[in-house]
Amino acid sequence: MKAILSGNEAVAQGAWEAGCHVAAAYPGTPGTEILENLGRFPEVYCEWSPNEKVALEVASGASIAGARALSAMKHVGLNVAADPFFTMSYIGVNGGLVIVSADDPGLSSSQNEQDNRWYAIHAKVPMLEPSDSRECLDFTRAAFDISERFDTPVLLRLTTRICHGKSVVETGERVETAVREYRRNLAKNAMLPAFAKQKHYMVEKRLDDLREYGESSPLNSAEMVDGAEIGVIASGVGYQYAREALGDGASFLKIGFSWPLPRRLIREFASKVKILWVVEENDPFLETEIRAMGIPCFGKDVLPVVDELTPAIVARAVLGKKLAQALEAELPPPNRPPLLCPGCPHRGLFFPLGKKKDVIVTGDIGCYGLGSMPPLNVGETTICMGAGFSAAIGFQKAGEKAGRNQKVFGILGDSTFFHSGITGLIDAVVNKSRGVFVIMDNRITAMTGQQENPGSGRTLSGEDTVALDIPKICEACGVRRENIHVVDPYDLKASGEAVDRAWAAEELSVIVTTRPCALLKDVQKEREGLKCSVDEERCVLCGACLNLGCPAITKRGRIVIDQAACNGCGLCVQVCPKKAIGREGEAR
Amino acid sequence: MNAKTRNVLLVGVGGQGTILAGRVLAEGLLSFGYDVKMSEIHGMAQRGGSVSTHVRYGTKVYSPVICRGEADVVAAFEKMEALRRLPYLSPGGRLIVNNHEIFPMPVILGEAEYPREIEKTLSAVAPGTFVVEATKTAEDLGNTKVMNMVLLGAVVKSLGLDGMDWSGTFRACVPPRTVEVNERAFAAGMNLLPG
Ligand code: SF4
Ligand code: SF4
Numbered sequence: 135m136k137a138i139l140s141g142n143e144a145v146a147q148g149a150w151e152a153g154c155h156v157a158a159a160y161p162g163t164p165g166t167e168i169l170e171n172l173g174r175f176p177e178v179y180c181e182w183s184p185n186e187k188v189a190l191e192v193a194s195g196a197s198i199a200g201a202r203a204l205s206a207m208k209h210v211g212l213n214v215a216a217d218p219f220f221t222m223s224y225i226g227v228n229g230g231l232v233i234v235s236a237d238d239p240g241l242s243s244s245q246n247e248q249d250n251r252w253y254a255i256h257a258k259v260p261m262l263e264p265s266d267s268r269e270c271l272d273f274t275r276a277a278f279d280i281s282e283r284f285d286t287p288v289l290l291r292l293t294t295r296i297c298h299g300k301s302v303v304e305t306g307e308r309v310e311t312a313v314r315e316y317r318r319n320l321a322k323n324a325m326l327p328a329f330a331k332q333k334h335y336m337v338e339k340r341l342d343d344l345r346e347y348g349e350s351s352p353l354n355s356a357e358m359v360d361g362a363e364i365g366v367i368a369s370g371v372g373y374q375y376a377r378e379a380l381g382d383g384a385s386f387l388k389i390g391f392s393w394p395l396p397r398r399l400i401r402e403f404a405s406k407v408k409i410l411w412v413v414e415e416n417d418p419f420l421e422t423e424i425r426a427m428g429i430p431c432f433g434k435d436v437l438p439v440v441d442e443l444t445p446a447i448v449a450r451a452v453l454g455k456k457l458a459q460a461l462e463a464e465l466p467p468p469n470r471p472p473l474l475c476p477g478c479p480h481r482g483l484f485f486p487l488g489k490k491k492d493v494i495v496t497g498d499i500g501c502y503g504l505g506s507m508p509p510l511n512v513g514e515t516t517i518c519m520g521a522g523f524s525a526a527i528g529f530q531k532a533g534e535k536a537g538r539n540q541k542v543f544g545i546l547g548d549s550t551f552f553h554s555g556i557t558g559l560i561d562a563v564v565n566k567s568r569g570v571f572v573i574m575d576n577r578i579t580a581m582t583g584q585q586e587n588p589g590s591g592r593t594l595s596g597e598d599t600v601a602l603d604i605p606k607i608c609e610a611c612g613v614r615r616e617n618i619h620v621v622d623p624y625d626l627k628a629s630g631e632a633v634d635r636a637w638a639a640e641e642l643s644v645i646v647t648t649r650p651c652a653l654l655k656d657v658q659k660e661r662e663g664l665k666c667s668v669d670e671e672r673c674v675l676c677g678a679c680l681n682l683g684c685p686a687i688t689k690r691g692r693i694v695i696d697q698a699a700c701n702g703c704g705l706c707v708q709v710c711p712k713k714a715i716g717r718e719g720e721a722r
Numbered sequence: 723m724n725a726k727t728r729n730v731l732l733v734g735v736g737g738q739g740t741i742l743a744g745r746v747l748a749e750g751l752l753s754f755g756y757d758v759k760m761s762e763i764h765g766m767a768q769r770g771g772s773v774s775t776h777v778r779y780g781t782k783v784y785s786p787v788i789c790r791g792e793a794d795v796v797a798a799f800e801k802m803e804a805l806r807r808l809p810y811l812s813p814g815g816r817l818i819v820n821n822h823e824i825f826p827m828p829v830i831l832g833e834a835e836y837p838r839e840i841e842k843t844l845s846a847v848a849p850g851t852f853v854v855e856a857t858k859t860a861e862d863l864g865n866t867k868v869m870n871m872v873l874l875g876a877v878v879k880s881l882g883l884d885g886m887d888w889s890g891t892f893r894a895c896v897p898p899r900t901v902e903v904n905e906r907a908f909a910a911g912m913n914l915l916p917g
Contacts, residue, residue, distance in 0.1 A: 138748050138758060242763045266759070266786070299786035300745075300760035302752060371786070378784040446789035458791030460809035463843045467805045468834035470735065470826035472771035504769060509831055680830055685770050688825045689832070698866065 139303050141296040144267040145234060146171035147303070148274030149204050153311030154178050155229065156196035158189035160553065161582040162208030163243040164297035165236025169206055170585070173594045177308065182585055182594045185519070185553040186211035190218045190233065197222075197231035197287075198323055200314035202278055206234035209250045210518060214554070216253070219287070221325050223257045224333040226285035226340075228314050230278035234290045236297050239415040240442035243581075245499065245516060247440065249417040254289050254393035258337050260344045261289040261393040262353060263370045267301040273390060276353060284340055284347070291392075293415060295371045295442065345394040353390035356403055359383070364452065365407025367400065367424065367431075369414055372443055376413040379449035384411075395423050404429045411452055415443050474504045476686035477661070477701030479649030480574050482623030484510045485682060485705070486630035487572075490637065492539055496529055498522030498546035498555070500581045501651075502574055505545075509683045513545070522546035523558030523571055530569045541637045542569040549579035549587040551604065556611070562642050563612035570636040570643045574623075575604055577650040584654065608644045617643040624649055626708045652701050663719035664702025668693045672714035679706040679715065727780035729788040730877060733807045734799025735824050736773050739870030742895070743797075744775035746874060750883070750891040751779045761786035770826075772803055797877045799856070799870065800824050801840050808848065816880045817848045818915075820856040820873055852876070854914040860907055868900075868907035875911020884912050 139147060145168050149157065157180045159169040173180040183189035186207040193205035207215060212235045219233065235253065238244040254261035260280060264273040270292070277288040321329045348354060364384040366376045373388045387403040389395070404410050404424075412421040412433035421433040436451045437443065449455040474481055484505040487493065497503055497513035498521060506513030515525055526544030533540050546555045551573050559571060579585040586592040591601030605618050617639060619632040629647075636643035650657050670692055679687050686699035687706060695706070695715075707715045730747065732740040741762050751758045756779040763773065776788045790809045797818040798804030804819045811817055819841070828834035837843075844851045854876055860869040878884050888908065896904050 136752065138745075138752050138760070294763070295761055295786055298762055300748060300758075301783070301786065302757060374784045374786065442787075444787055444789050445785045458789065459813065460790040461811050461813065461847050463805055463808055463847050465805055465837050465840070465843045467802045467837055468826055468828045470770070470772040470803075470806075471828075472736065472769040473827055475769060501769070508827065508833075677832070680832075683827060683830075685827070685830070688830050 135305050137303055137305055138300050139267045139271070140167065140298055140300045141264070141267050141270040141292055142167035142298070143171045144270035144303050145206070145274050145290070145292070147305055148271040149232070150175045150178060151271070151306050151308050152230070152275045152278040153202055153309050154204050154278070155201035155313060156193060157204040157206070158183045158192040159206040160184070160186045160189055160211060161579050161585040162211050162236070163582055164238055164294040165206050165208050165234060165292065166582045166585065167297075168234060169594065172204070180594050182587065184588055186215040187217060190215040190222070193231060193233075194218055194222050194225075197227045197229045198225065198316070199228065200316045201229040202311055203229060204232045204234065206236065208244065209235055209237040209248050210244060210246065212250055212253060214519070219253070220257045222287045223259050224325055224330055224337055225323055227281050227287060228316060230281035231287040232274065232277045232281060232290055233287055234292060236292045236294070237416075238294050240294060242294055245518065247416060249419060251291055251392065251419040252417070254291070258341055259287050259289050260284065260391070261291055263291050263390060263392045264296060265370050265373045265388065265390070266296065266299065268303045269390065270296065271303050271305070273353065284344055286340055286344070291370070293370055299371070341394055345396070348391045348394060348396040349398050351391045351396070354396055354399060355388050355390070356399070357386045357388070358406065359385045363408040364411060365403060365409065366411045366413055366452075367403065367420060368412070369420060372413045372415050375443050375445045375448045376411075376452075378445040380452060389420060392420065395420065397427060400424060401427065401429065404431075413437065413443070413448055471507055472504060473507070473685050474501065474683065475652050476684050476699040477652035477703040479576055479623045479647060479652065479703070480505060481510070481682055481684065482626060482649070482703070482705055483572065483574065483621075483629050483633075483645070483647055484512045485709075486626060486633050487543060488512045490633055492541065493543055493637070494529055494533070494540050495543045495545055496522050496526040498550050500547045500550055502545055502547060507683075509681045519550050520546070520554030520558055522550065523555045524561060526569045526571065527558065527562050527565070527567045530567055543572055544569055545572045545574065547580070548573060548575040548577065548589045548604065552588045552602070556607065559608065559611050559613070567642055568640065570639075570645065572645045572647070573604055574647050578654060580651045580653065584651070604646050608646070613642060613644050617641055619643065619645045621645060621647055622649060623647040624703050624705065626705060652703070658701070660722050661701045662722065664717060664721055665697050665700050665719055666695050666702055666704065666706055666715050666717045667697070668695060669714045669716060672712050674712055676711065678709050678711055682706060682709060727778055727783055728881065729793045730777040730881070731788055731793040731796045731807060731810050732775040732777070732799070732877075733796065733803045734773060735803065736769055736771050738799040739867065740773055740775045740799055743870040743874045744777050746871070746891055746895045747777050747877065749895055750886065750888050753891060754883070754886055757781060757783045759783045759786040772806060774807060795877055795880050797873050799873060802837060804844060805837060805840055808844065811848055814850065815848070816850040816852065817844060818873060818876050818880065819844065819851060819853045820869065821853050822857040852915060856911065856914070859910050859914065863903060863907055863910065865903050868903055871904045871907035872911035872914070875908040876915050878908075879912045879915045
């Protein structure tokens with residue numbers, strides 16, 4: 135059947151069609167929707183794991199046991215899962231194992247722009263790079279076959295435009311695969327040094343076999359145009375941009391099976407064209423290899439390494455075409471940065487924290503990163519998942535050495551706490567750090583679009599399950615009970631007092647907030663009738679309420695609260711010095 | 723069928739429903755036999771930031787993104803966003819602007835001013851500018867959320883696709899109980915544009 139699917143949906147469809155049995159992931163933009171969509175098929179066991187390392191290990195175990203398994207993550211997630219990834223290359227598979235890396239050229243929602251194709255070289259595994267949704271489906275199916283045929287995990291590398299781009303696909307039926315037989319085999323599955331050394335020989339030999347396979351794989355294809363002088367070697371969405379920009383004015387070698395590279399195919403193609411271009415986003419991955427083969431080509435000496443490509447960028451580089459004359463109005467619009475939502479519970483802790491002197495806040499990945507934007511301006515660092523805690527430890531130690539009278543607050547969310555914050559907490563307790571750790575528990579993985587986590591009491595498939603108790607975990611990790619402050623962030627006074635107490639404490643303290651994400655359906659229903667409005671008679675236009683940074687409050691001559699956006703959290707009521715804001719209605 | 727690839731850019735603020743409008747458009751185009759590609763950016767942009775959805779269709783589409791100066795139609799769900807994405811409009815293209823303001827944080831905080839006379843500025847550089855009351859039209863229909871379908875109706879009219887049968891597309895794309903109001907919004911949107 136013909137359908138328009140996003141790349142993520144198409145990978146899910148392809149995995150289902152390939153008879154995948156087990157899939158595990160931690161949510162991460164741009165790859166989150168792969169598991170969300172795969173989870174709709176009852177034939178596949180799907181789970182949100184606490185982090186990417188666990189997810190890949192779950193998939194690895196399933197694969198060794200004989201099931202077809204998939205693990206999906208964003209590019210930085212593969213850093214977290216790199217440990218099992220490299221060793222699974224040695225172990226190989228029993229049931230097919232596909233690892234999806236969703237890279238983010240252009241950084242639409244990431245902390246760096248790393249090109250994960252290098253991981254294929256580094257871990258010595260084959261890599262496929264689809265260039266649109268149709269190929270996402272087909273290549274995922276092919277990846278399982280290649281995995282089993284060559285006894286190797288396969289890296290399926292996507293990028294943001296592939297993940298979130300939508301195009302027409304042809305869907306098919308599921309091919310049921312039996313879970314393969316499992317036999318104990320230490321030499322294959324237990325990577326003790328002696329076994330691993332043997333395996334390394336196997337891995338090198340496998341690379342040779344894969345290279346040979348790639349030479350004739352239909353995943354690589356050439357389109358020769360008679361009389362065209364320019365030849366383009368491209369992969370991923372770079373192919374689509376080049377094809378659009380150059381049309382029938384160039385010959386193309388589209389590389390879908392991009393590691394190990396089909397060298398003969400490349401040499402042959404290069405020999406048939408006068409001018410060779412390599413078009414790829416971010417790093418010169420193909421180009422480095424092609425140049426190393428002694429083939430001269432153009433590429434990153436002209437094309438940018440930073441950010442996404444577009445057809446226009448390719449046309450400018452290859453054809454020297456000027457960019458199209460764009461309409462300009464001399465009226466620059468102000469920026470529109472992303473914001474904490476109206477009624478966001480995080481605002482209630484950021485606000486008093488931002489007012490406090492002698493405080494340093496180390497942040498983390500997630501919505502609370504938005505707390506560092508004006509007007510709240512809370513937060514100094516964003517490194518990676520979990521570093522909100524661990525970096526706080528180092529920050530505090532450095533501050534002590536320098537004799538600074540500052541308290542370091544490390545901030546992260548519930549999902550991040552389970553992902554890798556918990557280990558930072560353990561470190562802080564055992565090594566007697568004196569910082570303050572804040573867990574903004576909004577009961578969901580919010581930034582990526584509301585995925586369940588170990589605290590939410592639901593599994594990916596919506597089943598009820600145990601909801602881990604964060605304050606109790608902190609206590610079990612060794613934080614003293616009197617140093618754990620559980621607060622309602624909609625209560626500014628309580629939040630402020632918790633911040634004060636934690637600031638003054640001699641030992642490590644923890645603050646846990648307890649309000650769920652304002653975007654949760656249940657929350658929206660419950661608070662539907664709660665609205666705040668301004669009494670114009672009393673309002674003196676001091677602007678105190680605007681400093682909360684709630685997008686529902688604007689000043690248009692007078693202070694206006696958007697009744698459709700407001701969720702009645704009541705924070706503005708609490709900051710108004712003239713008691714000009716009132717709340718009506720009741721939570722259901 | 724026109725062999726030339728046509729480009730539609732939907733721009734607005736996260737939460738306004740540009741993605742759903744793009745999806746309805748793409749599904750409709752598929753059912754009329756076109757090749758379609760669509761591209762959007764999620765993530766941070768969901769939280770009140772500026773967003774854009776690219777839709778391209780024709781006999782065979784390669785790139786999922788539209789380059790500057792090449793959009794046949796740009797529909798701005800928020801007025802100021804029209805200004806931001808104006809460079810994408812092709813000379814002679816149609817710019818449909820929802821006459822509705824959402825203040826960004828720098829404006830709320832008084833650090834920047836919401837640009838005045840946006841309509842005048844746009845019309846001066848882009849003669850194909852049409853300012854419509856999409857939000858108000860949706861309000862009149864009793865559901866502000868269907869503003870996106872009002873604009874989509876105007877987009878479809880601009881593309882000359884208003885003679886096609888869109889009913890199946892709505893049934894496939896929106897929840898059953900909202901099909902009717904979405905269709906009415908869509909029809910109202912077509913009527914906002916002159917012939
Ligand atoms: S109560 Fe005030 S702060 Fe809370 S969402 Fe409404 S307007 Fe914003
Ligand atoms: S804080 Fe109160 S008095 Fe001050 S501007 Fe806001 S509503 Fe008016």
